[in-house]
Amino acid sequence: MSSGRELFARLGPQAQMDEIAAHAGVGIGTVYRHFPTKEALLTAMVRDRFREFAEIAELAESIDDPLAALETVIRGSAEAVEGDAGFQLAMMGSDELEWEGIEQEKAALDAAVGRIIGRAADAGVIRPDFTFADFGMLMCGITSTMYFKPGSADWRRHLEIVLDGVRAPERARDRAGDGTGASGPGVEARR
Amino acid sequence: MSSGRELFARLGPQAQMDEIAAHAGVGIGTVYRHFPTKEALLTAMVRDRFREFAEIAELAESIDDPLAALETVIRGSAEAVEGDAGFQLAMMGSDELEWEGIEQEKAALDAAVGRIIGRAADAGVIRPDFTFADFGMLMCGITSTMYFKPGSADWRRHLEIVLDGVRAPERARDRAGDGTGASGPGVEARR
DNA sequence: CAGCATACGGAGCTAGGATTCCGTTTGTCA
DNA sequence: TGACAAACGGAATCCTAGCTCCGTATGCTG
Secondary structure, eight states, rough: HHHHHHHHHHHGGOOOOOHHHHHHHHHHHHHHHSSSSSSHHHHHHHHHHHHHHHHHHHHTTTOSSSHHHHHHHHHHHHHHHHHHHHHHHHHHHTTOOTTOOHHHHHHHHOOOOOOOOHHHHHHHHTTTTHHHHHHHHHHHHHHHHHHOTTTTHHHHHHHHHHHHHHBBBBOOOTSSSSSSSOOOOOOOOOO | HHHHHHHHHGGGGGHHHHHHHHTTTTOOOHHHHOOOOOHHHHHHHHHHHHHHOOOOOOOOHTOSSSSHHHHHHHHHHHHTTTTHHHHHHHTTTTOOOOOOOOHHHHHHHHHHHHHHHHHHHHHBBTTTOOHHHHHHHHHHHHHHHHHHOTTTSSSHHHHHHHHHBHHHHHHOOOOSOOOOOOOOOOOOOOO
């Protein structure tokens, strides 16, 4: 199971049941005794990941600076999906794919992220029209870079460019810099 | 063929050969007489689209203002893929998927876009570290919003947020505005 | 109109991958 | 140790979707 996770991370949903079983050192029958169907197996894996995700968001909430908190969820979430192709897909399609029984995990995540965005908006450190839906949309985009352009493009650049578009104009930074956004959560206004 | 395009646009590569044939009002055999394999059929469709794409880019080159030119390719490209799920996928994965015999079309596109980016960079109207690879990356992201969040998110917002991150800081605009970036190619500096 | 060539249609073949089923192994309790 | 139960393994089955093949329809030529 936890061994299957590695395969799932590498190949995504196209990992085959035989491979997963072999990789875990068990027979196919055994896999099916634990999970009635392939989808159930994938769902279980995705649910665990979503839980980690919610934890990241809740942790970020404890950061005082509103902008730093938001940047931390975004960066943290991105880092969390890096290298897990299966979860990347789940993340991108998380809207339509009604993964049975993930509602709870997802709700916790959504709530935490929502609060963080609200705080940043109130503080005026991000573009005032930024919404929760935007968050999902941008995460989807960054994740797509990881998934579709694994070698040829650097998702961290994508992330920093997007963050530049999210911050309120006066806060924009990371311009003309190293481009990888190595800057920490410092928040002194630019200019 | 052109009828199959409609199905391909709606369903992407998962459109089935029988459906495509039926939709075109012919037998499967006939489809296979025109295209030796499913992949060949998809490739032919994608190639046509790529050609349109290159035209968009070449047209954008004729715009004098360097920033407006860049924005036009990006917006134009995005609009061109809207509603074509098949091409959206091709666009996102265009790096690894070595679609046989698209090299030429793709090269023309790449060249035009490269020139536009170079011009914008020289003029100092975009973040100085912006590269051609970034373009592909960001387009991939915007396209992923169309593909994965068809109803729930507005890719035009994604586009505008990203553009805000691409422009040089002094040029940033579209903040606190309507958010849909209805602004035309006007380029007067903000503040 | 007969004969030949070209294009068509779609039943059937085949391969890949999820799922099932049953004989075997391992573990537990008296 | 013997009997029963629980967990296992993996060959066999089923299903789906791409592709092949051959009998038929259409059209052209003399």
